[in-house]
Amino acid sequence: MENSVHTIPLLPLSEVVFFPKTLLPLFVYEPRYQQMLAHCLAGDRRLGIVLLRNGYDPGDYWNGPVFRALCIGKVIDEEKLADGNYNILIEGMERAQIIQEVQQKPYRVAQVESLQDFIEEKKKGELNEAVKQLMRLCNHLGAQFPQHEDTLKSIFASHLHPGIIVDIIAYTFVQGQYERQCILNELNIVRRIRLVQVQLRHLIRRHSKEPYPDFL
Numbered sequence: 677m678e679n680s681v682h683t684i685p686l687l688p689l690s691e692v693v694f695f696p697k698t699l700l701p702l703f704v705y706e707p708r709y710q711q712m713l714a715h716c717l718a719g720d721r722r723l724g725i726v727l728l729r730n731g732y733d734p735g736d737y738w739n740g741p742v743f744r745a746l747c748i749g750k751v752i753d754e755e756k757l758a759d760g761n762y763n764i765l766i767e768g769m770e771r772a773q774i775i776q777e778v779q780q781k782p783y784r785v786a787q788v789e790s791l792q793d794f795i796e797e798k799k800k801g802e803l804n805e806a807v808k809q810l811m812r813l814c815n816h817l818g819a820q821f822p823q824h825e826d827t828l829k830s831i832f833a834s835h836l837h838p839g840i841i842v843d844i845i846a847y848t849f850v851q852g853q854y855e856r857q858c859i860l861n862e863l864n865i866v867r868r869i870r871l872v873q874v875q876l877r878h879l880i881r882r883h884s885k886e887p888y889p890d891f892l
Contacts, residue, residue, distance in 0.1 A: 679790045682772070684748060685712045686724045686784040688738060693856035694725035694747040695843040696768040697836075704762040708738065712783040713751070713762055721751040724772065724788060727857050739780065744773045745861045746788065768843075771860065791863055793839040799866050806869040807838050813876045814845065820883050824848065839865045842872050850875045 687709065694700055704713050716723050724746045732740025749766035756762050771791040779785035795803055811832055818825035827848070831841055846859045846868075855875055862868040 679792060681775070681787060681789050682722065682748065683778065683785060683787050684722050684724050685716060686726055686742070686746075686774075686777070686786050687712070688726050688728050688740060688742050688784070690728045690732070690737060691853055692725065693727050693847075693853050693860055694749060694766070694768050695847045695856075695860065696747060696770050697840045698768045698844055698847040700725065700749065700766045700768070702764050702766065704764060706738075708783045710760060710762065713754075713764065716751055717754065722748055722769065723751070723766075724774075724786060725749050725766065725768075726774070727853060738784070742774070743857055743861075745791070745857070746772055746774065747860065748772050748788070748790070771863070793863055793865050793868075795865050803838060803866050803869075806866055806873070807841070810842065810845070810869055810873060810876075813873060813880065816880055817849065817876060820880065838869065842869050846872050846875070849879060851879070 692700065704710055712723070725748075726742045726746035728737060729741040729743060748769045748771075750769050751764050752767045753765040754762055755764075771793075772788040773791055775787045775789050777784055777786045814828045814832070818828045828845075831844055836844075842865070843859075846856060850856050850859060850872065852875075855871075859868055859871050859875075862871060
């Protein structure tokens with residue numbers, strides 16, 4: 677499948693790595709982003725959620741350096757408040773990478789290229805085993821975090837593509853933004869699952885009251 681190219685506004689955030697098929701609620705209060713949002717809503721409602729790199733100036737974060745890989749999101753619900761601020765809900769659509777920025781003011785706009793997940797033909801058997809291991813880890817997580825147990829069961833019962841399943845789990849459970857960014861960067865689904873497994877094992881170990889299960 678040929679990658680497609682989009683020109684979209686960028687929303688750089690310091691603590692959020694967004695994934696396809698997940699949801700992100702945001703409160704939009706800065707004038708530049710209110711203007712950006714008005715542009716989005718008048719068009720195809722798409723924007724790029726991208727993580728800021730270390731070293732940005734907190735007083736000028738909107739111009740800070742960002743990672744190339746991002747998630748294209750679509751505003752699926754919005755509420756404009758009396759003071760001009762917005763509550764919005766964004767749905768993750770697809771991975772992409774920045775080709776070049778084409779505008780910096782009043783908000784950043786970039787040309788981005790969509791990215792496609794892939795599974796190596798010789799690794800399909802390994803994929804099945806990786807998904808089974810991921811399910812075992814999530815069963816253990818469900819026992820540790822009962823508030824997420826039903827969600828985890830529904831994810832695996834929904835027969836979603838493994839790439840979507842692992843993205844939803846990463847968005848829900850992986851805590852470090854740079855660890856999340858590495859997962860977002862990875863297009864090889866088997867390797868992406870392995871990255872998430874490592875993070876889930878760390879999480880289980882931190883919260884386990886019993887010896888760490890060998891089979892995990």
